[in-house]
Amino acid sequence: MGFKSYCFKKSLWVxxxxxxxxxxxxxxxxxxxxxxxxxxxxxxxxxxxxxHADVLLVNGSINIRDKERLLEIYNQAPxxxxxxxxxxxxxxxxxxxxxxxxxxxxxxxxxxNAYIPGCPPKPEAIIAGIVKLVNNS
Amino acid sequence: xxxxxxxxxxKKNFKSDILEIAEKNQRRIIIRIRSESILSIAAWLYKEAGxxxxxxxxLHTKKGFEIHYHFSLDSLGLILNxxxxxxxxxPEIESLSNMFNASNWIEREMHELFGINFLNHPNQEKLISxxxxxxxxxxxxxxxxxxxxKR
Amino acid sequence: MSKKTLIPIGPYHPLQEExxxxxxxxxxxxVKDIKWETGYNHRGIEKLSESKTYEQVFFLVERICGIxxxxxxxxxxxxxxxLADIEITNRAKYIRSIIGELERIHSHLLWxxxxxxxxxxxxxxxxxxxxxxxxxxxxxxxxxxxxSYAMFKIGGVRRDIEESKIPxxxxxLGDVKKKTDLLVGAVMDDPVIHARTKGVGILTKQxxxxxxxxxxxxxxxxxxxDVRMDDPYAAYPLVNWKVISAEAGDVFAKAQVRLLEMxxxxxxxxxxxxxxxxxxxxxxxxxxxxxxxxxxxGRAEAPRGEVFHFVQSDGSNSPARHKIRAPSYVNIATFKKxxxxxxxxxxxxxxxxxxxxxxxxxxxxxxYDVHSGEKIMNASELxxxxxxxxxxxxxxFSI
Numbered sequence: 185m186g187f188k189s190y191c192f193k194k195s196l197w198v199x200x201x202x203x204x205x206x207x208x209x210x211x212x213x214x215x216x217x218x219x220x221x222x223x224x225x226x227x228x229x230x231x232x233x234x235x236h237a238d239v240l241l242v243n244g245s246i247n248i249r250d251k252e253r254l255l256e257i258y259n260q261a262p263x264x265x266x267x268x269x270x271x272x273x274x275x276x277x278x279x280x281x282x283x284x285x286x287x288x289x290x291x292x293x294x295x296x297n298a299y300i301p302g303c304p305p306k307p308e309a310i311i312a313g314i315v316k317l318v319n320n321s
Numbered sequence: 322x323x324x325x326x327x328x329x330x331x332k333k334n335f336k337s338d339i340l341e342i343a344e345k346n347q348r349r350i351i352i353r354i355r356s357e358s359i360l361s362i363a364a365w366l367y368k369e370a371g372x373x374x375x376x377x378x379x380l381h382t383k384k385g386f387e388i389h390y391h392f393s394l395d396s397l398g399l400i401l402n403x404x405x406x407x408x409x410x411x412p413e414i415e416s417l418s419n420m421f422n423a424s425n426w427i428e429r430e431m432h433e434l435f436g437i438n439f440l441n442h443p444n445q446e447k448l449i450s451x452x453x454x455x456x457x458x459x460x461x462x463x464x465x466x467x468x469x470x471k472r
Numbered sequence: 473m474s475k476k477t478l479i480p481i482g483p484y485h486p487l488q489e490e491x492x493x494x495x496x497x498x499x500x501x502x503v504k505d506i507k508w509e510t511g512y513n514h515r516g517i518e519k520l521s522e523s524k525t526y527e528q529v530f531f532l533v534e535r536i537c538g539i540x541x542x543x544x545x546x547x548x549x550x551x552x553x554x555l556a557d558i559e560i561t562n563r564a565k566y567i568r569s570i571i572g573e574l575e576r577i578h579s580h581l582l583w584x585x586x587x588x589x590x591x592x593x594x595x596x597x598x599x600x601x602x603x604x605x606x607x608x609x610x611x612x613x614x615x616x617x618x619x620s621y622a623m624f625k626i627g628g629v630r631r632d633i634e635e636s637k638i639p640x641x642x643x644x645l646g647d648v649k650k651k652t653d654l655l656v657g658a659v660m661d662d663p664v665i666h667a668r669t670k671g672v673g674i675l676t677k678q679x680x681x682x683x684x685x686x687x688x689x690x691x692x693x694x695x696x697x698d699v700r701m702d703d704p705y706a707a708y709p710l711v712n713w714k715v716i717s718a719e720a721g722d723v724f725a726k727a728q729v730r731l732l733e734m735x736x737x738x739x740x741x742x743x744x745x746x747x748x749x750x751x752x753x754x755x756x757x758x759x760x761x762x763x764x765x766x767x768x769x770g771r772a773e774a775p776r777g778e779v780f781h782f783v784q785s786d787g788s789n790s791p792a793r794h795k796i797r798a799p800s801y802v803n804i805a806t807f808k809k810x811x812x813x814x815x816x817x818x819x820x821x822x823x824x825x826x827x828x829x830x831x832x833x834x835x836x837x838x839x840y841d842v843h844s845g846e847k848i849m850n851a852s853e854l855x856x857x858x859x860x861x862x863x864x865x866x867x868x869f870s871i
Contacts, residue, residue: 204515208538208619211582218601247514248453279532282523283516284460284467285453304538304619348703349554349769373697374684376802378782378795389782391769398703400769423684423802449514461519 193318195227196266199237201257203290204280205244208304209271213241216307223311234261239314242290243270245280251287258294266317269296270310272303324350324399327370335362348399351389356405359390360415363403366392367421372401374423379431381463386412386437407437416442434461501815506807521794526552526626526763529791533781534620536796539582542575543774544796545624547781550705551770552626555785556763562710563754564628566744569707570641571614571623572772573737573744577648578607579775580730583827584655587727590824591668592859596658603651606644613637628757635752638745645738652734659727664865669723673810673822676721683809684802687777688729689826693721699773711743723825730827763787774799776827800828817861 202210216223217230231237234257246254258267269290272278277289290296300313324347331352332339338358343351354362366372372392380387390403407414416439417424428439429448436459439445454460460467497505517536521529533544546568553560560568581604588596608618614633615621623629633641659665675685680695690697696717700708716732718725765787771780777799784793803826810822 206535206538206541208535208541211538211619215601215605218605219598220602220605245515249451249514279535280515280517280520283520284465285514285516303535306618345554345766351767373681375778375780376782376795376797378793380784380793382792389767391780391782393703395697395702400703400771402767402769421684422682422805426801426805427797453514460516 195229196238196314196318197229197231197236198239198241199231199234199257199261200241201243201254203242203244203250203254203273204247204285205271205273209243209274209302212304212307213243213270213310216310221307221311228314237261237265239266239268240294241268241270242294242296243274245273245277245283246287246290246293247283247285248287249285251293254290254293266297267294268298268300268313268317270300270313271305272301275299275301278303322396324348324397327394327399330370331365334365338362348397349402350399351402351404353404353406356407356414359403359405360417360420363390363392363417364420366401366403370394371396374417374421375400377424377427377431379435379437379461381435381461385409386435388414388431388437390417411438412436413438413440415440416445418443433459435459436462496811496816496819498816503811503814503816503819506811506819518794518796521791523790525789526791529794530624531622533796534622537798538619539579540575540774540776540779540798541620542571542623543772543779544781544798546572546706546772547770547779548783548794549624549626549770550772551768551781551783552763552785553768554770555766555768555783556626556760558627558758558760560628560758561751561754561756562707563632563748563751564756564758565707565710566747566751567629567633567756568624569711570633570741570744570748571611571621571629572706573741574607574610576737576775577734578604578611579827580734581607583730583775584659584727587723587821587824588659590820590858591665592862593665596655599651599658600655603648603655606647610641610644613640625757626763627760628755630757632756633748635749638748641745642742645741649735649738652731652738656731659731663869664862666724667865667869668818668821668862669727670720672723672818673814673825674720674722675806675810679806679809680721683806685777685806686802687774687799687827688726688733689777689803689806691715691717692725692729694719697778699771699778703771705772707744707747708740710747711740713740713743723821726825726827763789776800777803800826804828817858820858 200213215221234240240258240261242254269275273280274290277286280286298313298317300310302309335358338354339352340355341353345351367374372394375391375393377391378389384406386407388405388407392401392403405414416428418428419441426448428442429445431437432439432445433448433450459465496503517532520532524532529548530545533548534541536544581600585597585600588600611621612618614637615623615631623631675693677694680690680693686697694717696715698715701715713736716729716736718728763785765785768783771778779799780797782795783791786792806826807823811819814822
């Protein structure tokens with residue numbers, strides 16, 4: 185097992201970046217940490233600073249104003265970092281892709297390691313996506 | 322207090338400012354007025370008649386720039402749409418924000434999206450356009466092309 | 473000259489789902505002024521609406537906001553049905569109200585959890601969100617999705633609630649009622665919570681009228697407006713219920729109003745379920761021929777207040793103009809009144825008390841130091857500061 189895979193095997197610390205979204209995905213991500221799904225028992229925590237994070241979760245259709253901030257956050261992140269695009273908006277822009285302030289889906293701005301589609305994806309889907317990502321990295 | 326009484330008082334106070342009245346049903350009325358009289362009419366609605374300002378909608382149509390001011394009288398569930406039509410080239414109208422705070426943000430937003438000038442607005446600064454589109458670009462005007470906004 | 477420091481709350485931190493930035497200008501511990509920058513969430517939804525057909529717009533407006541996902545389609549349906557003079561069936565009215573009230577329950581539980589977190593009571597956060605899950609399961613049973621239910625269409629609803637589902641809904645509501653009793657007891661009787669929330673973030677009746685604020689924010693200050701009572705729609709005139717209000721206008725009053733409203737919502741849903749049993753043979757939709765030219769004003773009472781949609785039609789398949797105003801648009805502006813003069817730790821709480829939904833407002837905010845251009849405190853540090861204050865009070869009350 186390589187050093188990188190060893191590091192990413194357990195206790196992932198996650199930083200969440202919400203772009204221009206409707207908030208559904210954000211709530212479902214928080215739901216993963218509440219008693220029914222309780223990801224904290226695996227050591228998965230939401231952290232307040234990108235510099236402490238192993239995983240960057242991005243959701244929402246990114247608008248022009250968010251684009252610079254997403255790039256800055258990605259640059260500040262300690263590498264290697266796993267980027268996950270969550271929700272239909274994160275993967276492709278979703279229903280807002282035709283808007284005049286749309287600045288491209290997440291993978292046009294930062295490299296993405298995993299896509300979790302859904303509107304919003306259920307917590308079970310988010311967990312399955314993270315597990316798949318960890319097993320493949 | 323009922324709908325008929327309100328309309329009667331309105332007509333009595335602003336006879337020369339009313340251009341058209343249409344009653345859609347018991348609780349929805351549209352009154353088109355001359356844009357110069359918006360301040361006095363809004364003052365009467367807010368201070369004397371007890372209406373609440375809901376929001377204002379701006380439109381860009383063949384007639385020019387139009388604004389619907391929506392006022393609600395909660396005790397009757399009545400919505401009054403005060404409709405004004407502004408100039409095609411230089412749309413401007415008095416700001417209501419010195420009278421109450423409820424219209425402050427929406428007037429700034431209408432200015433950014435349509436380019437309508439609100440005279441004497443206490444702080445006509447950017448609200449949502451910073452970083453999203455440049456000054457002088459008005460995304461909701463009919464002639465706007467979305468490639469005017471740089472990605 | 474006193475040095476003013478700028479404290480940021482936002483933009484990207486774990487408990488604020490949307491990027492939001494407030495600039496708090498502080499003199500020592502007291503907030504002197506507050507400014508906010510917005511625009512991070514602007515998606516151009518009103519413009520997008522003009523390129524969609526009326527049926528497609530429902531899917532668009534549902535995604536304005538995830539938490540008040542039903543209120544926007546509700547107001548839009550009211551606007552278009554008023555424009556076209558469409559009268560829906562009783563069965564459709566009951567189903568619409570059931571969905572609307574279930575959403576109110578899940579949204580208020582969400583808020584109780586977030587307020588608990590801001591106070592430093594993480595247990596309340598975990599409990600409230602745990603008890604929210606059965607309500608989301610109900611949504612999945614009725615509509616197929618936990619959020620964004622796609623239940624509305626012009627002229628009625630898209631799916632029926634079958635007879636067999638009614639006892640399941642009633643049972644879950646019975647459990648929610650018991651859990652609400654638990655939360656009310658834990659929150660309303662706690663002396664530390666009283667100390668943290670009473671007299672904090674006060675909005676007077678005049679403030680509410682000046683800003684045009686709506687919803688529980690207004691009702692907690694003695695302005696008892698509620699669209700369901702003032703401008704009735706759907707099944708609300710067919711059932712018995714009352715508007716909950718309080719006088720104090722502080723954070724405690726806002727919490728009180730929201731918790732007590734949940735009981736009313738449970739009662740409304742139970743009455744609507746009885747109504748459904750009586751309207752067994754009813755249709756859930758009516759035939760709609762075309763949408764004529766004209767304008768429609770539609771409103772609905774979202775968990776945060778009055779949602780208003782204005783639709784202008786030119787006789788074609790798409791709206792010619794669609795204006796959307798969410799309740800948070802007018803409620804957030806009241807921060808200027810409720811936060812100035814408060815301490816920094818109380819400001820976080822006052823911000824949360826309005827239950828702002830930034831995605832509805834399409835607004836975000838950010839802050840940084842006014843003198844050196846550096847961050848003094850970031851958002852999670854601010855929340856920690858608020859939690860510290862709660863711990864101090866707990867020691868004081870020997871809890």
